[in-house]
Amino acid sequence: MGIFEAILLTVITAATPLVLAAVGELVTERSGVLNLGVEGMMIMGAACAFIATQMTGSPYVGILAGIASGALFSLLFGFLTLTLVANQVATGLALTILGLGVSGMIGEAYVGQSGIKLPQIVFPVLSDIPFLGALLFKQDLIFYLSIAVVVGVNWFLFRSRAGLKLRSVGDSHASAHALGINVIRMRYLAVMFGGACAGLAGAQLSLVYTPQWVENMSAGRGWIALALVVFASWRPWRVVAGGYLFGAVSISQLHAQAFGIGIPSQFLSALPYLATIVVLILISHNRRTTLINTPASLGKPFVPDR
Amino acid sequence: MKKILFALATTAAVIGFSAAASAADKAKVCFVYVGSKTDGGWTQAHDLGRQELEKALGDKVETQFLENVPEGPDAERAIERLARSGCGLIFTTSFGFMDATVKIAAKFPDVKFEHATGYKTAPNLATYNSRFYEGRYIQGQIAAKISQKGIAGYIASFPIPEVVMGINSFVTGARTINPDFKIKVVWANTWFDPGKEADAAKALIDQGVDVLTQHTDTTAPMQVAAERGIKAFGQASDMIKAGPQTQLTAIVDTWGAYYIKRTQAFLDGKWETTSSWDGLKDGILTMAPYTNMPDDVKALAEATEAKIRSGELKPFTGPLKKQDGSEWLKAGESSDDGTLLGMNFYVEGVDDKLPQ
Numbered sequence: 322m323g324i325f326e327a328i329l330l331t332v333i334t335a336a337t338p339l340v341l342a343a344v345g346e347l348v349t350e351r352s353g354v355l356n357l358g359v360e361g362m363m364i365m366g367a368a369c370a371f372i373a374t375q376m377t378g379s380p381y382v383g384i385l386a387g388i389a390s391g392a393l394f395s396l397l398f399g400f401l402t403l404t405l406v407a408n409q410v411a412t413g414l415a416l417t418i419l420g421l422g423v424s425g426m427i428g429e430a431y432v433g434q435s436g437i438k439l440p441q442i443v444f445p446v447l448s449d450i451p452f453l454g455a456l457l458f459k460q461d462l463i464f465y466l467s468i469a470v471v472v473g474v475n476w477f478l479f480r481s482r483a484g485l486k487l488r489s490v491g492d493s494h495a496s497a498h499a500l501g502i503n504v505i506r507m508r509y510l511a512v513m514f515g516g517a518c519a520g521l522a523g524a525q526l527s528l529v530y531t532p533q534w535v536e537n538m539s540a541g542r543g544w545i546a547l548a549l550v551v552f553a554s555w556r557p558w559r560v561v562a563g564g565y566l567f568g569a570v571s572i573s574q575l576h577a578q579a580f581g582i583g584i585p586s587q588f589l590s591a592l593p594y595l596a597t598i599v600v601l602i603l604i605s606h607n608r609r610t611t612l613i614n615t616p617a618s619l620g621k622p623f624v625p626d627r
Numbered sequence: 628m629k630k631i632l633f634a635l636a637t638t639a640a641v642i643g644f645s646a647a648a649s650a651a652d653k654a655k656v657c658f659v660y661v662g663s664k665t666d667g668g669w670t671q672a673h674d675l676g677r678q679e680l681e682k683a684l685g686d687k688v689e690t691q692f693l694e695n696v697p698e699g700p701d702a703e704r705a706i707e708r709l710a711r712s713g714c715g716l717i718f719t720t721s722f723g724f725m726d727a728t729v730k731i732a733a734k735f736p737d738v739k740f741e742h743a744t745g746y747k748t749a750p751n752l753a754t755y756n757s758r759f760y761e762g763r764y765i766q767g768q769i770a771a772k773i774s775q776k777g778i779a780g781y782i783a784s785f786p787i788p789e790v791v792m793g794i795n796s797f798v799t800g801a802r803t804i805n806p807d808f809k810i811k812v813v814w815a816n817t818w819f820d821p822g823k824e825a826d827a828a829k830a831l832i833d834q835g836v837d838v839l840t841q842h843t844d845t846t847a848p849m850q851v852a853a854e855r856g857i858k859a860f861g862q863a864s865d866m867i868k869a870g871p872q873t874q875l876t877a878i879v880d881t882w883g884a885y886y887i888k889r890t891q892a893f894l895d896g897k898w899e900t901t902s903s904w905d906g907l908k909d910g911i912l913t914m915a916p917y918t919n920m921p922d923d924v925k926a927l928a929e930a931t932e933a934k935i936r937s938g939e940l941k942p943f944t945g946p947l948k949k950q951d952g953s954e955w956l957k958a959g960e961s962s963d964d965g966t967l968l969g970m971n972f973y974v975e976g977v978d979d980k981l982p983q
Contacts, residue, residue, distance in 0.1 A: 331830070335826055435869055531825045571823075576834065580834065581978045
C-alpha cells in the first residue's frame, strides 16, 4: 500500500462523520430550521451506538441505536422549537450542552472498554481494481451509507416533489402554508432526518474512527459540520467537497509534520479551517446563486394563524 | 448537565460543611478536576489518588471533588466555594488553575492549597509535580531495543516545557542503546481528541515508525497501534486494556502517596509550603508492567528503573548535545531542575523543528 493510498484511506475515515452530519443539517436548514445541536446529537449517537454494540455484540445494532438516538434527541429540539416555538438558537445550544452531559452520564460505565470495530464490506471483483478498489469498495457500511445519503438527499431536494415542498417551507413558510403544505409536519421530519444523520455520524466515531467511548469524544466535529453547511451554501455536493477537503488538509498536515518540513505546527493545525473556508467561499462566491440557495425563512419561527 | 452536577456538588459541599464543623480532628480535603473522573487518563489518576487517600486515612479524612471545572474565572468560583465550605486542604489539579488558586489562597489564609504542575507558591500554597520524564527515559530504551527500523513516532500535545522534556528524555534514553535512533514528532495541538490522536498515529505509522508513544490523553493511538500490529506506550494511566498485545509499558501517575503524605502532615499540624517534584523513587509515578517484550529488554528496563530509583542514574546527564549540535551538558554533568522546567530546545536525534 502506497503512502498516498494510506493518506486517502485516513482522509475518508476523517471526512465521513463530517459529511454525514452536515448533509443531515443541510436538510434541516433547507426546511427553515436552524438546529445548533448537531454536536449534542452526534455525541448521543456515539454513546448509544457504543453501548448498544457492547450489549449485543453487534455493531450493526449499534448503528441502528446511533440513528435512533440522534432522531429521538432531535425530536426534543423539534418539540421545543416547532410546537412550543422556543428560540431555535438557544434551544440548539442547550441541546448540545444536554447531549454532552447525558452521554457522559450514560456512558460512564463504558469508558475504557475496547469496542468492536465495524467490519469492512468487501465487494468482490470491484475491490481488486488497483488503487480505487481499496478506497471505494473495501469500506464499512457507514461509508457506503454516507454516499447513499448524499445522492439521495440531492435527488430528493432537487428532483422530487416532496423535496420541492420542503424547500418551499424553508423559503417562505407563510406561502407554503397558504398552499396547503403542513409546515410543522415537514419541519419535524426534516429535524428528525438531521438528528438521524448526526446520530449515524456519532456511530461512525465510536464504531469506526476510534472504536471506544470517552466523554466528549466528538471534540467539536458537530460545529465543523454546521459551518460546512453554510460555507457550502446549502448544496449537498459542496458539503461533500468541503468535508473531504477539510479531512484531506487535516491529515496532510499531520503527514507534513511527520516528514519534518519545519512549518510551525500551530499554523498547520489551523490550515484545514482556513483552506476549507477559502475554497468554499470561492466555489460559492456568486451572490445570486447564494441568495437562491439560502433558505429565506431560516431560523424564523412559524405560528400558523387559524 | 454539567451545571446541574456542579450545583449538586456545591450543595453537597454546604452539607459537608456542617459535618466537618462538628468533628474537629477530621480533615476535609477537597479536589478540583479539570476533566471527568472517568477520563481514562489525567483526571482519573488524580481521582484514584483521592480514593487511596480515603482508604489510607479512613475516618480521619473526608474528601470532596468538583469535576469538569473549566480553567479560568469558573475555576476561581469553584475553588472559592470549596474554601468557604470548610475544606481545610484543597488540591487544584491542572496547570490552568494556577492563577485562580493563587488568588483564592490570598483570600483564605487559613486554608491550605496545593496546585499541581504550577510554579507559583504562597505561605498557604504549595506546588507539586511528578518527574514523568524519568519514565520516558525507560520507554526510550525499550523503544530502541524493540524497533527494527530505529525510528519511533511521538504524538505530542502542546509545545510546553513539560512535553519537550518528555521528548528529549525519550530520545536520550533511546540513544544510550542505539546512537542513531531517531523519532518523528507530530503535534496534535490538543490534549484530548480521540479522532485526531488516531489520525496522528496512522500518519506516523504510514511513514514507517514501528513503535509509538504519546503525550495526549486518550487510548486512541494505542488502539491504532494494535490494529496495525506495532508496539506502543501508554500515558497517564495503564492502557493495557486498549492494547493487550500492544502496550510495552505505561507511565502511570500515582498521586495517592503524595496526597496521603500531605494530608497526614496537615492533620499533624506540620503542613508547610513546599515545591515538590518527586519521581519514581517516591512512588508518585510508576511503570505499568513491562509486557509484550523479550525477557532481556524487560530486564534492561527493570535495571534502568532501579538505577533511577536509587539516584544512580539521572536521565539528563552528559555528554549531551542540543539538536543543532552545540554542547548542552559535559560528560558526567547533570541538568539542573530550572533548565528542565523551562526547556525550550530539543536534544540531538529529534527529527522535528520545535514550534516556538
